[in-house]
Amino acid sequence: MSGKNQHxxxxxxxxxxxxxxxxxxxxxxxxxxxxxxxxxQIAKNQKSEVLIHGKDNKIRERxxxxxxxxxxxx
Numbered sequence: 783m784s785g786k787n788q789h790x791x792x793x794x795x796x797x798x799x800x801x802x803x804x805x806x807x808x809x810x811x812x813x814x815x816x817x818x819x820x821x822x823q824i825a826k827n828q829k830s831e832v833l834i835h836g837k838d839n840k841i842r843e844r845x846x847x848x849x850x851x852x853x854x855x856x
Contacts, residue, residue: 785828788821790814791835799824
Protein backbone atom coordinates (compact mmCIF):
# COMPACT_ATOMS: atom_id res chain seq x y z
CA MET A 783 0.00 0.00 0.00
CA SER A 784 1.33 3.44 -0.83
CA GLY A 785 1.62 6.31 1.63
CA LYS A 786 0.00 9.70 1.72
CA ASN A 787 0.58 12.20 -1.04
CA GLN A 788 2.72 15.12 0.15
CA HIS A 789 1.63 18.67 -0.53
CA UNK A 790 4.00 21.67 -0.63
CA UNK A 791 1.98 24.73 0.37
CA UNK A 792 2.64 28.44 0.96
CA UNK A 793 2.56 29.67 4.53
CA UNK A 794 2.80 33.16 6.03
CA UNK A 795 6.48 32.71 6.90
CA UNK A 796 7.63 30.33 4.15
CA UNK A 797 6.58 26.95 2.85
CA UNK A 798 5.30 23.77 4.46
CA UNK A 799 5.03 20.08 3.70
CA UNK A 800 1.72 18.48 4.64
CA UNK A 801 0.62 14.89 4.22
CA UNK A 802 -2.72 14.57 2.47
CA UNK A 803 -5.53 14.49 5.02
CA UNK A 804 -3.28 15.54 7.92
CA UNK A 805 -4.45 18.36 10.18
CA UNK A 806 -0.91 19.58 10.88
CA UNK A 807 2.06 20.39 8.68
CA UNK A 808 4.86 17.82 8.63
CA UNK A 809 7.64 20.41 8.33
CA UNK A 810 8.28 24.10 7.61
CA UNK A 811 10.91 25.58 5.29
CA UNK A 812 12.12 29.01 4.23
CA UNK A 813 11.92 28.30 0.50
CA UNK A 814 9.63 26.36 -1.79
CA UNK A 815 12.63 24.38 -3.05
CA UNK A 816 13.57 23.23 0.47
CA UNK A 817 9.97 22.19 1.14
CA UNK A 818 9.76 20.38 -2.21
CA UNK A 819 13.01 18.51 -1.51
CA UNK A 820 11.71 17.41 1.90
CA UNK A 821 8.38 16.36 0.39
CA UNK A 822 10.18 14.33 -2.31
CA GLN A 823 12.16 12.44 0.36
CA ILE A 824 8.95 11.50 2.17
CA ALA A 825 7.19 10.58 -1.08
CA LYS A 826 10.09 8.35 -2.15
CA ASN A 827 10.01 6.55 1.20
CA GLN A 828 6.23 6.14 1.08
CA LYS A 829 5.97 5.54 -2.67
CA SER A 830 3.47 8.36 -3.03
CA GLU A 831 3.17 11.65 -4.90
CA VAL A 832 4.38 15.20 -4.35
CA LEU A 833 2.01 18.03 -5.28
CA ILE A 834 3.65 21.44 -5.35
CA HIS A 835 1.29 24.38 -4.97
CA GLY A 836 2.17 27.86 -6.18
CA LYS A 837 1.66 31.04 -4.16
CA ASP A 838 -1.91 31.12 -5.49
CA ASN A 839 -2.41 27.64 -3.94
CA LYS A 840 -3.05 26.04 -7.34
CA ILE A 841 -1.11 22.86 -8.08
CA ARG A 842 1.71 23.76 -10.46
CA GLU A 843 3.80 20.61 -10.38
CA ARG A 844 3.24 16.95 -9.61
CA UNK A 845 5.82 14.20 -9.15
CA UNK A 846 5.10 10.53 -8.63
CA UNK A 847 7.35 8.13 -6.74
CA UNK A 848 6.69 4.42 -6.92
CA UNK A 849 3.02 4.19 -7.83
CA UNK A 850 3.27 4.41 -11.61
CA UNK A 851 0.97 1.83 -13.20
CA UNK A 852 3.59 0.71 -15.71
CA UNK A 853 7.16 1.39 -14.63
CA UNK A 854 9.72 1.55 -17.43
CA UNK A 855 11.80 -1.57 -18.00
CA UNK A 856 15.54 -1.49 -18.39
